[in-house]
Amino acid sequence: MVDIATRVWNHKWKIDPIVRSLIDTDFYKLLMCQSVFRNKPDTRVTFSLINRSTEVPLARLIDEGELREQLDHIRSLSLSRGESTWLRGNTFYGKRQMFRPDFMEWFEDLRLPPYNLERNGDQYELTFEGAWPEVMLWEIPALAVLMELRSRAVLNDMGRFELQVLYARAMTRVWQKIESLREIEGLSIADFGTRRRHSFLWQDWCVQAMQEGLGSAFTGTSNCKIAMTRELEAIGTNAHELPMVYAALAEDDAALARAPYDVLSDWHEEHEGNLRIVLPDTYGTKGFLDRAPDWLAGWTGVRVDSGDPAEAARIAIDWWRARGEDPKAKRVIFSDGLDVDRIRALHAEFSGEVQVSFGWGTLLTNDFRDLVPGDALAPFSLVCKAVSANGRPTVKLSDNPNKAMGPQDEIERYKRVFGVGHQDALSVVV
Incomplete structure (x- = not known):
């Protein structure tokens, strides 16, 4: 078993890639990607990073150069032979060959498309634009990179013991x-x-x-x-x-x-x-x-x-x-x-x-609450969502209005179409 504390101390967080595999992602992302590949492959989508916890100043904590290094490394990744074999031959939910040959051929050739990164005050604006099957696979690794770089920034000045x-x-x-x-x-x-x-x-x-x-x-x-x-x-x-x-x-x-x-x-x-x-x-x-x-x-x-x-x-x-x-x-x-x-x-x-x-x-x-001064490792609410499709804004209403997203006029339209009345606002921890 890896001694995580020693790894943190020894590396002192140079490049040390955070994401080392295209399958370091959630399984539902691959299932959805195959569905999109089949049904909506030509749809153009924009994904955007959204930090709901604005009190966490990501752009002050995370060096832009380090962030770019990590994102550029992800763009260099492709499926290994072992990963492809696992996806092609493993049984998922009792089903063999969950992923169809045409999808796998596409996935084996895939490199993630370019990203757009800008600093806006204490936050980063990170977006991904392109064909839906490609850009959707940025969501999970992008979040993992931002979360871990924030952890590394907090841990960087801590001693071995x-x-x-x-x-x-x-x-x-x-x-x-x-x-x-x-x-x-x-x-x-x-x-x-x-x-x-x-x-x-x-x-x-x-x-x-x-x-x-x-x-x-x-x-x-x-x-x-x-x-x-x-x-x-x-x-x-x-x-x-x-x-x-x-x-x-x-x-x-x-x-x-x-x-x-x-x-x-x-x-x-x-x-x-x-x-x-x-x-x-x-x-x-x-x-x-x-x-x-x-x-x-x-x-x-x-x-x-x-x-x-x-x-x-x-x-x-x-x-x-x-x-x-x-x-x-x-x-x-x-x-x-x-x-x-x-x-x-x-x-x-x-x-x-x-x-x-x-x-x-x-x-x-990620439950490190109250374990460092200032609660600087407390989890926070960071998401990366599809914000437009073929130039039209996306909307999410949710059962908690504090999780709603989209232009306000479109939110009101969606509430009308879907008959959404009063909703109780609940705090969003993560």
């Missing part, structure tokens, strides 16, 4: 969480922590700790590179990006109202079983489910990613019952802002009513 103690305390914290989770009978939990991790090595350590500490209750990781290396299940389905771009392409209000279901219709043709998971909150969970076609109720489950998680789960349970489905045969995956207390509470409330799963992200792979 200080680093050893810091990581010992952080490891103890993770293990205490695992010990608490061990007490939950029937727990099903996966690592979803790639995008806002402390570092790659730390995510890998956390995954190994979960493997040892939770056994079969730990179902896998969203990180493809770690899944391959540690011989784990790669976990993930789809994300808000798909309906956001499909909606932006809609020619009128009627097409806009259909867009979220058009996404899932395309997905339905490609996937089955546990990959048929609905993410209903992009434009409001209740309205989305109320208007959903009956065939969608036959899908395996839903993922809850914003708003009050218990309320969203109740809405889904009521929807299944109203459509003649048995909630006990359905899965609810909670994935927003999770930590041990919330995991325990949600499992206690819904176990027995539905099949409960958890995708545990930032507070698994």
Whole structure:
């Protein structure tokens, strides 16, 4: 096992690439990329970095030259033979050859397209523009680079023993969480922590700790590179990006109202079983489910990613019952802002009513709260989102208005089209 503190001390953070593989990304990104490659390959999309935690001055903490070095290194990466073999031949979600030959041939030749980086005060403006299948693969590595460079900046002036103690305390914290989770009978939990991790090595350590500490209750990781290396299940389905771009392409209000279901219709043709998971909150969970076609109720489950998680789960349970489905045969995956207390509470409330799963992200792979002076390693909310498609702005409403994004006039239009009324604003931690 890598001695992370010693690695931090010895390297003193020269180039030391943060992202060393194109599959150091989330599994759902590759599934979505294949879908986009098949259905919308010529769509032009712009992704942009958005720091919701403006109190974290990324441009003052992170040297622009170092950031460019890391991003340039990512542009030099291509799939290795072993990575290609794993993607082509491994079984994912019980399916052999999840990735089609034409997609794999394209992916094996891919180099990520150029980026645009500018400094604006204490923040960076980082954007990626181009064909949707190419630029979408920048999202996860870009976030990983910014998060880890911030960690490196804070750790740079710490001494050898200080680093050893810091990581010992952080490891103890993770293990205490695992010990608490061990007490939950029937727990099903996966690592979803790639995008806002402390570092790659730390995510890998956390995954190994979960493997040892939770056994079969730990179902896998969203990180493809770690899944391959540690011989784990790669976990993930789809994300808000798909309906956001499909909606932006809609020619009128009627097409806009259909867009979220058009996404899932395309997905339905490609996937089955546990990959048929609905993410209903992009434009409001209740309205989305109320208007959903009956065939969608036959899908395996839903993922809850914003708003009050218990309320969203109740809405889904009521929807299944109203459509003649048995909630006990359905899965609810909670994935927003999770930590041990919330995991325990949600499992206690819904176990027995539905099949409960958890995708545990930032507070698994980046919980260094209160471990350094000034809480300078506390996790913060950094995202990289599609902001336009074919020149039209994208919009996300969410079940939490504090997570909404897009031009205000378009947000109001989307609220009208999707019948979104009052929403309770909740704090956004990550």
